[in-house]
Amino acid sequence: MSLPQAIAYTEKTVLAPLIGPKCAHELISLNFSHTACIKLLVSKLLGIGIILGGTILKVPQILKIVASGSTTGISFASYLLETAAYTISLAYNARSGNPFSTYGEMAFITVQNVVILLLILAYGKNILGLFSFLVVFAATSIALFDPTLVSADLLTTLQWSTVLIGVASKLPQIWNNLRAKSTGQLSAITVFLQGAGSAARVFTTIQEVDDPVLLTSALVATGLNAVIALQMVLYWNNRTVAGAQYAKPRSPAQKRKTPKAM
Structure with missing residues (x-):
């Protein structure tokens, strides 16, 4: 050629x-x-870069949870609300006919969020909650994507509500970090990638989608992700210490078996 x-x-x-x-x-x-x-x-x-990043964004977090066998420091409420916001936004963008490159990562992040929520419930031995969540999530997703069940006007209202949901989804995590002076089992890779992705999404929304509600959502998400990223930096040296605080105390029998130092 x-x-x-x-x-x-x-x-x-x-x-x-x-x-x-x-x-x-x-x-x-x-x-x-x-x-x-x-x-x-x-x-x-x-x-395209954001979408590719979205396919693995929460994988480090999932691997960290599985490796540690703990969800310490991870807010169930934060992930639940974030998943609700992403699901609404995914349906809104798809039904509005927006380019997939402006929202595609939401599909992959939503799936990964669901996995994390299931891990939190599983490690908490909340089996009833686990199955209830799956049923409600599936039913809600079907309704949001079906115009006969959720009208365009209602979906637009719900999309505006994701701005508040976005704030509410991050506040529990921010408060947990502030109270513990630690980010617990939060993955630094996930936090920083999500912050960078949301900032880049502001640019793509301005360039390709003339929609104030989507731009507002992107700006709010960027600000909140920046706060958590800042906490990650500020509490970096506290993470190991905080993890030790959550370790289960040994029983008297275990203490008797521990040999004394020479």
């Missing part, structure tokens, strides 16, 4: 589906005076 053929192939099969034929032609021709096309390309690439 010659260079001109390779350029034409890239324009037609890579850039055009991503940013449209007009912008693809301008950029492949190295015409960088069209800043709108450059911003659109950056937004699309950021969106």
